[in-house]
Amino acid sequence: MLTLKEINHFQEKGWVGPLDIFESSKLTDAKNCLETYSRLIVEADGQEIMGFYNNVFNLETPRDLHLFHQPIANLFQDLDLVKRVQQIAGNDLLLWYTNVFCKLPGQGEIKWHQAKEYYTSSDIDYQKKTLVYDANEDSINLTVWVALDDADLENGCMQFANGSHQKIFPMLPASIPAKEGVFAGISAHKTVWQREQKYSLSYDFNENDWPLETVPIKAGQAIIFTEKVMHRSFPNRSNRRRLAIIGRYVRPSTQVYPYRWQGNFIDENGHNIQRHYCLLVSGEDKYGHNLIRQGHDLNDLELQFQTCLNQVKFEQVEIPEDKQKLDIYALEKQAIEGDCQESEPNPILHPRKYIQWSTWNQYRGMSNQEAMEEYIQLVGNLSRKNSHQSSNNEIKSTSTRANTSSEIETWLIAYLAELLEIDEEEIDITSSFQSYGLSSAEGVGMIGDLSDWLGNHLNPALMYEYPNIDTLSEKLAQKKLI
């Protein structure tokens, strides 16, 4: 239970911790689950991020993994934790959200923010409130931030502006470039900010006006804070990982994603939350505002399919570099998205995408159920890996090309012109890729497609070392980088 001193600390400062709450087995199960169902992804700038998948939303995201993974749901339904949350928020509680915040070495800060009713760091849709509180109650949305690794000033612990929960700071829409957004420093959260918008929001908040408190924490401990307190986390300047997971709780009187009742299931980040549900972790729901379940509603076939999908995504099975790999790709698409609606990619500029597109189209007309069944059968026949091995998701080419620099130059010009939807004549080979406004994701895509065309694996960081068409094609033709 929280002591009176801890409750007063929370009321006064907006947060309390570090707290020792959990038995170590619950923490170990949650941490193992995250490590098993994640993979390292190398970003264009060479930075590594931990990638996760939400099997209920069918989305690459670190968010709401508790909807599928029981060890995560168990952590946030732990009785000793719930008792403490009850002391602040009352008896009736819904767990409506979880998110993993993993900062690998080199990852950036999360800037000052508070959240009451909007859950967006972008400027996507300001009209849509994620949470609508009962007008007769004090609004409450508590975050429980659980450290799964030690967190300190070097690897990115949390800092709070004490007392700032008493005030709501105006959001300043479109006030800063997207790459400076609140969550921009931690690219695993790019689904939130790194969309096509040019700008992001900031808050009308001056940290010098508030007493700031930094909270180093040991693995296994937790901090409870209200989302109304201004908080941030430091960049990871160490060579240690900083893994944390959060859960958020509201009262059942709060409407979560109320727009779903108008048949609108796209949330403010552009994610389809049709299958989202809240868990009633204590007390009762007298309101009926929200979709409440004790677990996900995937049927047996869907569950088996998602289990196989995880074996593929998280490299637990050996996938031969042949047609089976393409079939696995195509059947996943057919099962989740149905018939291919994508337009035919240019086979020269996007050879890998073209082969994938063609394979997907071969399954046109197949029902989702049949595609899931075939997928399960295909993956079921693959041999299991003994240990977690690093991935190579490339579809390897069988031959390598010896291209001249002018051939590579021509390819790059055509690629950029297509991507930017401009005429080839408008491309200046001495202008930097950055000056064309290429995002890091687009850069990775370009180097990936170029790798496929050349039949050689290229490091995405090349685009930074050789920052324009002229120098990149010259170097590649010299074969020094291949």
Ligand SMILES: O=C(O)CCC(=O)C(=O)O
């Ligand atoms: O874990 C972090 O680095 C930041 C977490 C955070 O900002 C939040 O939970 O709102």
